[in-house]
Amino acid sequence: MTAHFTRISAAALFAGMALTMQPALAADRVVPGSDAELQYSYAPLVKQTAPAVVNVYAERMVTRRMSPLFSDPFFGQFFGQQMPGRSEKQTSLGSGVIVEKNGTIITNNHVIAGADDVRVALADGREFPCTVLLKDDRYDLAVLKIDSDEDFPTIPIGDSDAVEVGDLSLAIGNPFAVGQTVTSGIISGLARNSITDGEFGFFLQTDAAINPGNSGGALLDMQGELIGINTAIFSKGGGSNGIGFAIPANMVKVFLAAADRGDERFQRPYVGATFGPVTSDMAEALGLKAARGAIISAVRDASPAEKAGLQPGSVITAVNGVPVEHPDALLYRLTVIGIGEKADLTVERDGKASHVALPLGLAPEDPPRDTRTIDGNSPFSGLTVENISPRVVEELRLPDISDGVVVAEVEAGSPAARIGFSRGDVIVAVNGTEIDTTGTLEDQAAASPGLWRLSINRGGRMINQIFR
Structure with missing residues (x-):
């Protein structure tokens, strides 16, 4: 068993x-x-x-x-x-x-x-x-x-x-x-x-x-x-x-x-970076004493991580002097310190250890979410959509994406619900037009092309659909 x-x-x-x-x-x-x-x-x-x-x-x-x-x-x-x-x-x-x-x-x-x-x-x-x-x-x-x-x-x-x-x-x-x-x-x-x-x-x-x-x-x-x-x-x-x-x-x-x-x-503190576990091979290549810590795999532009000087390839080994064993331990330590505080990170890079002060704040809502509910005669009727920002990504637990607008709610029984839209779907393009804001989607929904070609990002997987 x-x-x-x-x-x-x-x-x-x-x-x-x-x-x-x-x-x-x-x-x-x-x-x-x-x-x-x-x-x-x-x-x-x-x-x-x-x-x-x-x-x-x-x-x-x-x-x-x-x-x-x-x-x-x-x-x-x-x-x-x-x-x-x-x-x-x-x-x-x-x-x-x-x-x-x-x-x-x-x-x-x-x-x-x-x-x-x-x-x-x-x-x-x-x-x-x-x-x-x-x-x-x-x-x-x-x-x-x-x-x-x-x-x-x-x-x-x-x-x-x-x-x-x-x-x-x-x-x-x-x-x-x-x-x-x-x-x-x-x-x-x-x-x-x-x-x-x-x-x-x-x-x-x-x-x-x-x-x-x-x-x-x-x-x-x-x-x-x-x-x-x-x-x-x-x-x-x-x-x-x-x-x-x-x-x-x-x-x-x-x-x-x-x-x-x-x-x-x-809400947990916003760092603006993604982390991965340190494997034995990584530890040997990076000159670490043990396969512990969280290696930075990516840093978002203009994020607290970038402003603090964190770079991909660096390994965070401790927070406020407490060792971190894996990325989950790092996120736990940052969360329990709390919003509005600063975390002292021990960072190892190129065989040298340094300390980085990381301010802990909420994820920014930039651009503004501009929440809109779509009605009328279109596949989007019944959707409540929002612009994507770090705050919205955190709230809806989206992959680290920035293109498109996200579905925040789907009205039960609406045309959008019958088609199969789900909370967290990201609408990327409609009939070849890039959807960069909720206003753009509302304009596209008001049109009557007779044929709808949609590009939707669902959990990191791109879906292309055609509706008449």
């Missing part, structure tokens, strides 16, 4: 670790502080923080497909409300951790993805509706806010950069819905990448048993602080093999900060 990575979600009620040790909680028990004390219990920490961990219930309406066979009234008498093709409510269950006393919760995006209604249940049995403040499938994080004015218990967020391989860790949750379960282990690895299908590639690895049901729950250290949000497991059959992964707490901090600012979407 082939091994695979699985994002984990199921009904779960997670308990965390204590803010501090309180002897009054259990006078006869203490948290182990050395190998000799391992005979003692972690129970005081679990009891201290259980109120700050919640169940997350995400409800969505789904439509079951109907076979033509079931449209016959005869079969309807037997299948009733279970007939495929009927809308029904579907509930996904996961967990979250309260991290601010106003009821702000951090969880995984895949726990609440597509939900029409989100509710949480506290450890004391009370239930509250929630508002989704911010979510991002690239980082698989979501921030919820309990709809209540009361103060709630919290779990403090620790410094995941202080975590070392070999540190003790606890994972607490409800695997396979068997009930609250606490598992212990160590931190097995840092900076793991290529774990999920998303763009985020920097995970803590632990051998504490993590199973389906731990999704959105907490990975904690012995100080009772949150060091990660459990997200994925590596498994042959869906169960724990002692290889679990968590999003580091420092990533959680910057994500929460964006939600607290009221940002509509989470």
Whole structure:
């Protein structure tokens, strides 16, 4: 059976670790502080923080497909409300951790993805509706806010950069819905990448048993602080093999900060360069001591990278003095430093190391997006299109392209939808005319040539189509 990575979600009620040790909680028990004390219990920490961990219930309406066979009234008498093709409510269950006393919760995006209604249940049995403040499938994080004015218990967020391989860790949750379960282990690895299908590639690895049901729950250290949000497991059959992964707490901090600012979407710093991994052959050719770091493969004109003096072929080996193992680690380090700050890059080129100060800002919207919705009688009717800029490229996750205008939205049932246009398609040319702005496309759409020859860039692949 082939091994695979699985994002984990199921009904779960997670308990965390204590803010501090309180002897009054259990006078006869203490948290182990050395190998000799391992005979003692972690129970005081679990009891201290259980109120700050919640169940997350995400409800969505789904439509079951109907076979033509079931449209016959005869079969309807037997299948009733279970007939495929009927809308029904579907509930996904996961967990979250309260991290601010106003009821702000951090969880995984895949726990609440597509939900029409989100509710949480506290450890004391009370239930509250929630508002989704911010979510991002690239980082698989979501921030919820309990709809209540009361103060709630919290779990403090620790410094995941202080975590070392070999540190003790606890994972607490409800695997396979068997009930609250606490598992212990160590931190097995840092900076793991290529774990999920998303763009985020920097995970803590632990051998504490993590199973389906731990999704959105907490990975904690012995100080009772949150060091990660459990997200994925590596498994042959869906169960724990002692290889679990968590999003580091420092990533959680910057994500929460964006939600607290009221940002509509989470945006990472714009560098204006593309990076690749350093192979053994590259390391030998470049005179590097090890095949680590991120090699610059391209630099965009007038970008922060170009202004800072970064050049293709240079290798970034550290950020603010912290070594980077691969391009994903570099992007993680820049992201957690935050917008508006400066990053000190250690750059190696021609056998020499130097330091480069890189300002971290948002991607520019140049040219302005000039959003337009196309109507009328053309293949583009129903499209909302925008000019391409670094900001739009980042928001729509486009390849690093600059020609054409991009489809931002497609109206359901419109001529453009029936033709097959998709969000992220880049319209490059119409009837031989280069489409350089949304205005140009609008002018072309207003014409009636009788024959439409379109050139569309979809995910880096050029598609040429003819419509009458």
